[in-house]
Amino acid sequence: MSSARTPLRRTCAGLATAGLALAITVPAAAAPGAGATSDGPKNIIVMVGDGMGYNHVDAASLYQHGTSFHQVAVDPAAGTIDHVPGTASQVYQSFDVQVGMSTFAANGRGYYDPEESWGDFEWNKQGPTDSAASGTALATGVKTVNGRLGVDAEGTFAKNVAERASETGRATGVVSSVQFAHATPAAWGAHNANRNDNHGIGDEMIDGPLDVIIGAGHPHFDDDAQPRPANYSWLSEPTYQRLVDGQTPRTFVETTDGLRAIADGTDVPDSLFGLVPVATTLQQARSGESEGQLPFEVPANDVPDLPELSRAALNVLEKDEDGLFLMIEGGAIDWTGHANETTRNIEETLDFNAAVETVVDWVETESSWEETLVVVTADHETGYLDGADSDPSWTPLTGEKGQLPREAWFSGDHTNQLVPLYAQGAGADVLASYAVGSDPVRGDYLDNTDVARVAFELWGERDAAGEGEIPVNALVPVPGAQDGSLTLSVGDFGDGVNLSAPANVGDRLRMTAALPTFSVTDSRSHAQAGTGGWALSGQSSDLVSGERVLRADHLGWQPGIRGERPGVTPGSKVVTAVDGGEGLAVPSLLARAGTEGRLGTTDVATELFLELPVTTQPGDYAGTVAVSLFPVD
Numbered sequence: 001m002s003s004a005r006t007p008l009r010r011t012c013a014g015l016a017t018a019g020l021a022l023a024i025t026v027p028a029a030a031a032p033g034a035g036a037t038s039d040g041p042k043n044i045i046v047m048v049g050d051g052m053g054y055n056h057v058d059a060a061s062l063y064q065h066g067t068s069f070h071q072v073a074v075d076p077a078a079g080t081i082d083h084v085p086g087t088a089s090q091v092y093q094s095f096d097v098q099v100g101m102s103t104f105a106a107n108g109r110g111y112y113d114p115e116e117s118w119g120d121f122e123w124n125k126q127g128p129t130d131s132a133a134s135g136t137a138l139a140t141g142v143k144t145v146n147g148r149l150g151v152d153a154e155g156t157f158a159k160n161v162a163e164r165a166s167e168t169g170r171a172t173g174v175v176s177s178v179q180f181a182h183a184t185p186a187a188w189g190a191h192n193a194n195r196n197d198n199h200g201i202g203d204e205m206i207d208g209p210l211d212v213i214i215g216a217g218h219p220h221f222d223d224d225a226q227p228r229p230a231n232y233s234w235l236s237e238p239t240y241q242r243l244v245d246g247q248t249p250r251t252f253v254e255t256t257d258g259l260r261a262i263a264d265g266t267d268v269p270d271s272l273f274g275l276v277p278v279a280t281t282l283q284q285a286r287s288g289e290s291e292g293q294l295p296f297e298v299p300a301n302d303v304p305d306l307p308e309l310s311r312a313a314l315n316v317l318e319k320d321e322d323g324l325f326l327m328i329e330g331g332a333i334d335w336t337g338h339a340n341e342t343t344r345n346i347e348e349t350l351d352f353n354a355a356v357e358t359v360v361d362w363v364e365t366e367s368s369w370e371e372t373l374v375v376v377t378a379d380h381e382t383g384y385l386d387g388a389d390s391d392p393s394w395t396p397l398t399g400e401k402g403q404l405p406r407e408a409w410f411s412g413d414h415t416n417q418l419v420p421l422y423a424q425g426a427g428a429d430v431l432a433s434y435a436v437g438s439d440p441v442r443g444d445y446l447d448n449t450d451v452a453r454v455a456f457e458l459w460g461e462r463d464a465a466g467e468g469e470i471p472v473n474a475l476v477p478v479p480g481a482q483d484g485s486l487t488l489s490v491g492d493f494g495d496g497v498n499l500s501a502p503a504n505v506g507d508r509l510r511m512t513a514a515l516p517t518f519s520v521t522d523s524r525s526h527a528q529a530g531t532g533g534w535a536l537s538g539q540s541s542d543l544v545s546g547e548r549v550l551r552a553d554h555l556g557w558q559p560g561i562r563g564e565r566p567g568v569t570p571g572s573k574v575v576t577a578v579d580g581g582e583g584l585a586v587p588s589l590l591a592r593a594g595t596e597g598r599l600g601t602t603d604v605a606t607e608l609f610l611e612l613p614v615t616t617q618p619g620d621y622a623g624t625v626a627v628s629l630f631p632v633d
Helices: 054-065 114-119 132-139 161-167 183-187 198-207 237-244 258-264 305-315 332-339 340-365 427-434 448-458
Strands: 016-026 043-049 072-075 080-083 097-102 172-177 212-216 252-253 272-275 324-330 374-378 420-423 437-439 443-447 486-490 503-505 508-514 519-521 535-540 543-545 548-550 556-561 569-572 590-594 600-613 619-632
Touching: 043 340, 043 448, 043 619, 054 212, 054 340, 054 420, 072 172, 097 161, 097 427, 097 437, 132 161, 132 183, 132 305, 161 172, 161 324, 161 448, 172 183, 172 305, 172 332, 172 340, 172 569, 183 198, 183 324, 198 543, 252 258, 252 486, 258 305, 272 503, 305 340, 305 503, 324 340, 332 340, 340 374, 374 427, 374 448, 420 427, 427 448, 508 535, 519 535, 519 590, 548 619, 556 569, 556 590, 590 600
Parallel strands: 043 324, 043 374, 097 443, 172 212, 172 324, 212 272, 252 272
Antiparallel strands: 016 619, 072 080, 097 420, 374 420, 437 443, 486 519, 503 508, 508 600, 519 600, 535 590, 535 619, 543 548, 543 619, 556 600, 569 590
């Protein structure tokens, strides 16, 4: 059985976190999916075409090669689905893993339904994710509401994969063709409840653990890469001066020649902040009317392109012999989708495709597929790009090489459609095992949270205490805070929480156990707490036995309150995947207190249960449950 593990934790003011170990033995015949390896791949590279749906990929391929790969004709009224014969033209279209990915946020639409998505052309327009929520899901494995970065739906800190990579000794970086602190790169470098807090996000990224940050957002250059009066939209003036003065952890490079020298390998620092001398995007926002013109007919800005910036980042990060994590974003694909710009959408997608080719070349010459995992995907689709006669059906894009394809835009916003995901290399099979959804048009699909969940599965979420080591926790109070506190304590759980021997319940195995008591003590004054209370929530890791995994969505619980506590309500029963729920794979509420019931100590008692198919493979499985307490406004 697993021994008790209380992990080292980061505790923010007003936030408490506790962990406890789970151990179960299943004596029966595995949930789909491979298990974690001890060290995982040496390198993980995630490439995000922001806003890049299936049709964005094909529009660029039709212009570049005269071929398409993903085209379909769908008529919901007739109930017909016709797949157009395709030709692979992009390097990632030969990757071993090619699946779809859902992108919904914790609010808005909040789910993906294949039948509704393909049964009503308008359904995909309602309540889509934004790039902050989708980036957070890709980076942390946690759903959040639109507008938030690096925190869950309740505002609780969520560790991202870059932070985990840094903990394991790997070098880390982010690269973008838009502002360095825009939502997608910021998802791997910041934790902020407001994606529009540009200065706060920028400062956190610059002062954080990332070894490489590269992107646009220069205060002294416009969208044509020409000098302008200072505009400190993305960097405060003091922070910019710190960069210039060398008062940050990285070498600061802000010239095209300097960045290209790093990309060429002639002047490579140990760490890098590369601020491209352009205001918002490398190329998309440059002057010149592109409507009706062919790609690149409007002269491009003389700044490095995304492939060059990707090479620069890799040249820096590969100096770390322990490995690397890198996120590369083609960010302006999204901008062209919002603007319904066909020509520049093709330009941006081709630039992203070339960056993928750069990464593949690096893997095959400087690394190998045996030690590197490359994931190519999107955070969502933007613009509802489809065939010219789409509404209310889906019509294939067509076109000839060197000409603009015949297509149309049906939105100026994000949509709920599945986006493509391609993966190759070490651990790609684990990612494929997460694609348990089935879409009538795109086939198997996974969720955007699975990208981070797989990385954590391969690299672990935290280091367990070794023999003779004692976990240490620290609570750093807010400077000047008044007396009183909001604290969480957990009853003794000895060597772990051991679920009972399984009982056959119909078509499933069911195992149960009582979690230790969670005690919440609130002694804050009304001046401190205001009109708010507190909430207690938790989430489980997957349970692992060697290379076998029981997904956390098979775990559920039924919370309750000990004694009568007016103003305190327990959370609802958590439904497991066996009954169509998400189980404890997502943060779930244990209890909530409002203004009237928050004071004093509340004891929360919880029954934990595990439901599995009767065919589950035997094994001694172990994992953890993390429980968090946070104030509610």
